[in-house]
Amino acid sequence: MRNAWIIAKRDLGSFFNSPIFYVITTVFLIIYSFIFFNILNFFSFQSLQAGQLQAMGMKLSLNEMVIEPSLQNMSVILLMIIPVITMRSFADEKKMKTFRLLLSSPVPLREIVFGKFLACMIVVTVMILISSYSVGFLFLLGNPEPGPIVTGYLGVILMAGCYVSVGVFASSLTDNQIVAAVLTFGFSLFMWVIGWGAQATGATTGQVLQFLSIVDHMDRFLKGMVDTSDLVYYLSFILLSLFLCHRVLDSNRWR
Amino acid sequence: MIEVENLTKYYGPRRAINNLTFQIAQGEVVGFLGPNGAGKSTTMNILSCILPASSGTARIQGYDTFEHSIELRKIIGYLPETPPLYPDMGVRDYLMFAAQIRGLTGKKVRSAVETVIEKCSLKDVSHRIIGRLSKGYQQRVGLAQAMVHDPDILILDEPTIGLDPIQIIEIRKLIQELASSHTIILSSHILPEITQICQRVIIINEGEIAAVDTLEGLTASLRKSERLSLTVRNDNNEIEGKLNSLEQVLSVLPGEKNQFLIECALNSNLQDEFARMALDNQWGLVEIKPISMTLEDVFLKLTIEEKDVKA
Numbered sequence: 001m002r003n004a005w006i007i008a009k010r011d012l013g014s015f016f017n018s019p020i021f022y023v024i025t026t027v028f029l030i031i032y033s034f035i036f037f038n039i040l041n042f043f044s045f046q047s048l049q050a051g052q053l054q055a056m057g058m059k060l061s062l063n064e065m066v067i068e069p070s071l072q073n074m075s076v077i078l079l080m081i082i083p084v085i086t087m088r089s090f091a092d093e094k095k096m097k098t099f100r101l102l103l104s105s106p107v108p109l110r111e112i113v114f115g116k117f118l119a120c121m122i123v124v125t126v127m128i129l130i131s132s133y134s135v136g137f138l139f140l141l142g143n144p145e146p147g148p149i150v151t152g153y154l155g156v157i158l159m160a161g162c163y164v165s166v167g168v169f170a171s172s173l174t175d176n177q178i179v180a181a182v183l184t185f186g187f188s189l190f191m192w193v194i195g196w197g198a199q200a201t202g203a204t205t206g207q208v209l210q211f212l213s214i215v216d217h218m219d220r221f222l223k224g225m226v227d228t229s230d231l232v233y234y235l236s237f238i239l240l241s242l243f244l245c246h247r248v249l250d251s252n253r254w255r
Numbered sequence: 256m257i258e259v260e261n262l263t264k265y266y267g268p269r270r271a272i273n274n275l276t277f278q279i280a281q282g283e284v285v286g287f288l289g290p291n292g293a294g295k296s297t298t299m300n301i302l303s304c305i306l307p308a309s310s311g312t313a314r315i316q317g318y319d320t321f322e323h324s325i326e327l328r329k330i331i332g333y334l335p336e337t338p339p340l341y342p343d344m345g346v347r348d349y350l351m352f353a354a355q356i357r358g359l360t361g362k363k364v365r366s367a368v369e370t371v372i373e374k375c376s377l378k379d380v381s382h383r384i385i386g387r388l389s390k391g392y393q394q395r396v397g398l399a400q401a402m403v404h405d406p407d408i409l410i411l412d413e414p415t416i417g418l419d420p421i422q423i424i425e426i427r428k429l430i431q432e433l434a435s436s437h438t439i440i441l442s443s444h445i446l447p448e449i450t451q452i453c454q455r456v457i458i459i460n461e462g463e464i465a466a467v468d469t470l471e472g473l474t475a476s477l478r479k480s481e482r483l484s485l486t487v488r489n490d491n492n493e494i495e496g497k498l499n500s501l502e503q504v505l506s507v508l509p510g511e512k513n514q515f516l517i518e519c520a521l522n523s524n525l526q527d528e529f530a531r532m533a534l535d536n537q538w539g540l541v542e543i544k545p546i547s548m549t550l551e552d553v554f555l556k557l558t559i560e561e562k563d564v565k566a
Contacts, residue, residue, distance in 0.1 A: 013344070
């Protein structure tokens with residue numbers, strides 16, 4: 001795995017030395033912050049009303065009413081932003097003909113694939129961690145429960161991992177970054193909405209579609225539960241995409 | 256050291272190389288010569304363990320380039336036709352990356368990078384961004400990348416393509432320096448380059464080997480006649496006829512400005528005869544010189560003869 005780290009380090013260098021990372025992170029933070037403070041505003045309005053009308057004395061939870069919807073919204077923003085981060089992975093190497101350097105080095109292909117995944121994953125995780133300032137803000141104002149916050153972020157990062165793995169795979173299919181980005185976005189979005197098909201199909205098929213949906217597995221993480229089936233889903237999703245990426249690159253040599 | 260046997264590679268239905276067989280000994284400098292699309296790069300890709308062959312074997316030090324590709328890559332330095340440079344990286348950072356990815360660790364990385372920076376004269380640009388360097392420097396960085404792990408074998412695909420004459424001479428000098436301690440395979444369609452650097456030439460045409468020989472061998476085996484060029488000062492219509500009247504002259508081709516290209520039988524040594532004729536007839540002799548067959552002629556002859564046979 002030493003080689004994977006060397007490759008990831010180089011990719012990270014090119015992310016941080018170019019405007020890409022800063023532009024994407026800025027856009028991400030502005031949109032996320034806007035949504036977050038709107039949700040917070042709505043929450044404070046509700047709690048004000050609840051204070052005035054004792055009859056409404058339901059318990060208002062920061063976790064349920066602010067953090068949960070914020071993270072859900074964040075995963076939508078990530079869906080749109082991650083394809084732009086991953087599109088360069090292999091497409092750019094192929095276009096710039098630098099892939100030959102990696103291919104002629106004594107590094108197994110799987111380590112190259114993992115290195116590319118790792119680099120994008122670190123970039124995305126850094127972005128998500130920066131955005132967590134919003135949660136820190138909540139700790140100043142009230143006292144949200146830390147448990148669901150931690151599992152919620154874990155869920156978001158795992159889900160982002162799925163997008164990244166799809167992105168790296170899509171990038172291995174082409175030397176055109178735009179094609180890679182569109183494929184990533186399309187497939188990720190499809191995996192997002194696939195659960196909607198459940199209503200139109202029979203019970204069994206519906207259950208399968210529901211299980212395949214990327215978002216459905218997020219819900220329990222957001223509520224503070226780490227379910228093995230969700231973990232297995234996300235991890236096998238990531239591994240399958242990376243495996244396919246490896247196969248594509250390997251078979252390219254035979255054609 | 257390098258043994259290639261019946262090597263064949265298909266790209267889909269298109270056959271890039273067909274049944275190549277050749278050997279390269281340790282320390283040899285061998286040139287692949289052929290027109291664009293002849294299969295030079297494909298052969299080099301297979302030798303540098305990037306592509307598997309469709310059939311046949313390529314062995315380096317007894318190891319198959321496909322079965323043992325990871326181990327072999329450690330002793331091979333490869334410069335593809337387009338140098339694999341990341342334009343947004345600095346020269347030194349890039350070479351550090353290349354050294355690490357080739358398996359060097361710890362202090363060896365830095366010392367190896369310093370060594371190649373020295374060897375390739377990159378000191379002045381070592382802190383600059385690769386994308387802003389001139390083509391010549393980029394090519395040198397590409398060469399530095401190929402030799403940073405001190406490989407036994409260097410595979411250089413058209414190392415001087417797109418460079419200006421001064422840069423070509425510099426790169427050529429560098430390769431000649433490397434030749435003493437490395438086995439080098441280089442490809443080119445620039446003929447003088449091969450003549451100056453390589454001990455042996457493998458001519459590839461349409462995916463097949465047209466000839467394998469030393470340069471002298473090739474020229475000699477293809478020489479069926481000698482050629483001389485005769486230049487005189489005065490215009491004279493009878494020169495051509497008089498030259499033709501000599502028995503050993505096979506043909507006379509008038510060139511520009513009273514120059515004549517004379518093809519004569521092997522070892523006929525007609526210089527004296529020509530000189531005497533020129534003096535006797537007062538042609539105003541300017542020069543007589545032998546025209547040796549260049550690799551270019553050899554190459555054209557080989558590839559064209561091949562076509563004739565096929566047609």
